[in-house]
Amino acid sequence: MSMLNFLVRRIIYSFFVLLGLSIVIFIIARIMPGDPARMAVGARAPQWVVDQIREQMHLNDPLPVQYGYWLADAVHGDFGLSLVTQRPVTADIREFFPASLELVLVAGLLSALGGIGLGTLSARYKDTWVDNVVRLFSYAGVVTPSFVFAIFFVLIFAWELKWFPVIGRLSEQTPAPPVVTGLITVDSLLAGQFGTFLDALKHLVLPALALAMGAIAQEARITRATMADNLSKDYIAAERALGISEREVTGRFLLKPSLIPTVSILGLDIASTFSIAFLVELIFNWPGLARYGMQSMLNKDLNSISAVILVLGAVFVVVNIIVDIIVAQLDPRIRLSAARSE
Amino acid sequence: MAGSPVTGFSPAAPLLDVKNLQVHFAVYGGRLRVLDGVNFSMRSGERVGLVGETGCGKTTMMKAILRVLPTPPAKIPAGEILFKGRDILKMRDHELRAVRGRGISMIFQDPTAALNPVFSIGEQVEAVIRYSTSPGKASSREETHQRAITALQEVALADPERLLRSYPIQLSGGMRQRVCIGMALSTRPEILIADEPGTSLDVTIQDQVLRLLRKLVEEKDTSVILITHTLGIVRETTDRVYVMYAGNIVESAPTARLFSQPLHPYTQGLISTVPRLTGGGIVSGIPGRIPDYLNPPSGCRFHPRCSQMMEICRTTKPPAFKMGDGHEVACFLYKDEAK
Incomplete structure (x- = not known):
């Protein structure tokens, strides 16, 4: 009985720990130099495509709003596409x-x-x-x-x-x-x-x-x-x-x-x-x-980096x-x- | 040793006979010479008191008898500990295990430290009981459990079933002390060593615990070694007393005689420190303190504190002089009166 209470309490605390970790990860990912939209479409894509992607990725919204979108996706297991493997990050993680x-x-x-x-x-x-x-x-x-x-x-x-x-x-x-x-x-x-x-x-x-x-x-x-x-x-x-x-x-x-x-x-x-x-x-x-996380870091693959760190935190x-x-x-x-x- | 007749052991011989026991501890910078050739013996059925200041080696001697001193750092360079004529120090593991518990059992000084904090009372009591049944007479789980309940009931603990499921931290100091006594007696020992029982408890509880202990050993006719600071308890409960100072037995005598005619200056000082109801003001005590075991005083270890010190005390260790009627004293003052 007391053990169960203990467990439930620990799980609730852990939830807050992970929430804090996700905020840190999100901020680091956004502070890092480079435009995620530009990275996603490639260096030779025209500017209007980048602008369109920026709008799609909610990059023009204030940071807290952006975090809200990111978290909502993350909770549904959607961390976006990996820039390297061009597959959903979640699929990569499930494999590795x-x-x-x-x-x-x-x-x-x-x-x-x-x-x-x-x-x-x-x-x-x-x-x-x-x-x-x-x-x-x-x-x-x-x-x-x-x-x-x-x-x-x-x-x-x-x-x-x-x-x-x-x-x-x-x-x-x-x-x-x-x-x-x-x-x-x-x-x-x-x-x-x-x-x-x-x-x-x-x-x-x-x-x-x-x-x-x-x-x-x-x-x-x-x-x-x-x-x-x-x-x-x-x-x-x-x-x-x-x-x-x-x-x-x-x-x-x-x-x-x-x-x-x-x-x-x-x-x-x-x-x-x-x-x-x-x-x-x-x-x-x-x-x-x-190994996957290391490769993501070397490639500045922001989506997979955040996901890997969050998984390690978990x-x-x-x-x-x-x-x-x-x-x-x-x-x-x-x-x-x-x-x-x- | 139940069931196995020990050859050469007659009932008249001492049940426990410690001869010239030395215990040293290796420490940084040298060796602590704690026990310096102790002689101690007791007969079956005897109740022996062991008194002396804190740090004089009483507990060390008892742990040495049961061979439970941590070695290293402890070392026993010389001595014999004869239990029913057989040297405990030379025993092999299975012989030693037959002595521990069933032969000689011990109540440790601090019941809180003597109980394993991560095992329930039941797990600990039952383990002791399992090993105390004679080999070949294996008892069932249920029997062991019943004996554990009896062991706790004997020390007047209520609701033993619940207690067996509890952990030491859930018990009060007095209950822990009772559990330790119950555990030590559950093996039906021939000799019970009680190391300052109840010292860590308040005076009323201590009194209850001592009364209980006395009742139990009288019922079972157990031989007892009682270590204590409280001379009143020694006077009331023991047949004979050993007085220990800095790793030596300085005097031993039948209890009544020791209190009426203490011979050794240390014993005299010890007895005079006891406040009397008849008045007489503040007691004087013995000036000085227990010496350093790394460089103990030469000759008689008590000489730096002794008011009647003579030249010979500096150089020569006094042997035990026999004064008649089982009274022995290790002091040169009595060299000429010795019989």
Whole structure:
């Protein structure tokens, strides 16, 4: 009950966050030099065509009115035409977003498992060689950009060892599954094409791991620090003193309170993976949103830039809501105080 | 160790025998020599009090006995902790687990810190109960739950069903303390260590908690180590008292004897700090404070604060002199009277 209220309130707040973001995006798009109408029709079109387009695009109206029109269209999913692909921006996003989502979800899963696993190991064997190896990896992982990992992975695992394919989401000879969600792994399972699923998974491993490396390192550091801190808490001494097994103390009573900071940071890491994925997507020729957004920026494709930013903003908002729900599940103090403030 | 006969253990021997226990903590700049060769023993059924100023190593000693000091930074360079004749410090994990809980159980000083904030009371009590049943006699979920309810009822907590579903922050300090006591007793321990029970509570609640604790250990005939600052409680509830100063046991004696004839200058000071209803004005206290464990005083650690300090106290650590009737004191003043 209180959880539902909490959720509804968070969704209402998020709506305002996105509204604010849309205003900022709109203003930036309009302040940028260059006439959108001229850009839309091309440099050689006669002036009267441009004027006509200006009128059609409501560019002669005051800014607030223009924003009103833009927002009304955006709410209906209409962000105009992309200057580069000459297709509706919404269609582009519908095509590229699932590819990125699939990549980021797998990267997020790897970050969670890898980071929490390594962090736990490091805290459990604090100040031994295990801990030192994990810490060394963490420092290296945090400071190395994901594209460096991407290049190394391609060179080693794809080019030299040939364990994984180099580029794309599927091999050429593999039949693509009918599009339902846009996530090839999910769609292939829905269609019962197990071979396609495996092929898609193989294509996912390297780019997802390259993207996840930084987050794995970050999560390992945070998990280790929190756990090491909690290990000296009296409740851990008390649980041990009362005869609970070491495995249950570490794997349950220590793990749960120690996960709270990790989950919060993991959420932010996953959301920002979306926006920093462009170089990795470029290296693996992955038809994703980050790469599309980057191309739009290089081409000053205003309509797609606004749409991509708004979608990324929505991703951050959704991920944050999910993180809040998980943290509230982990920590009764947050859950109960949310219930009390009703 | 229920069910497994321990060879070489006779009922006359001490149930718990701590010999020359040292505990050091590695810190930046050196080692804190907190426990400096402590000797402590108790027989089955005995109620032993452990008194001394804050920071003198009482809690450290109890945590060392259960091997729950965080290592590192803690280190035990020397000593033996014999429980029924077997050294806890040398035990393997499964033997240790049989001692923890069922053999020796502990109520921690601060009930708020001793309860895991993200697990419900039920999850915590039931986990303790699950591990306290002897192996081979696995109890069902329902049985565990029933025993958890009984454990809370024993410490006079109303509505145990609802309490088991609650989280520590939803409970008052007094309730948390009761939960901790209930949890520590739910294992049916042979020795219960109670580390300043109720100190964090107001005086009336503290009194209730202590009465309850006393009633429960008398009913079950549990051996008890009671750590406290309040000498009145020691006098009322214990058979024997150990006085600790800066990581050393300075005096031990049957309770009545210690209060009537305190020998060690520190014990004398400690007892004189207790205000009496018969008047006598403001108490004097003991000047000075607990020494720095990084560079503890040489010889007797109490010598810088002692009003009767002699030359030998600076250089030599006093051994425990036996004064008869189970009275021991570590002070050179009694070197010649020792039996």
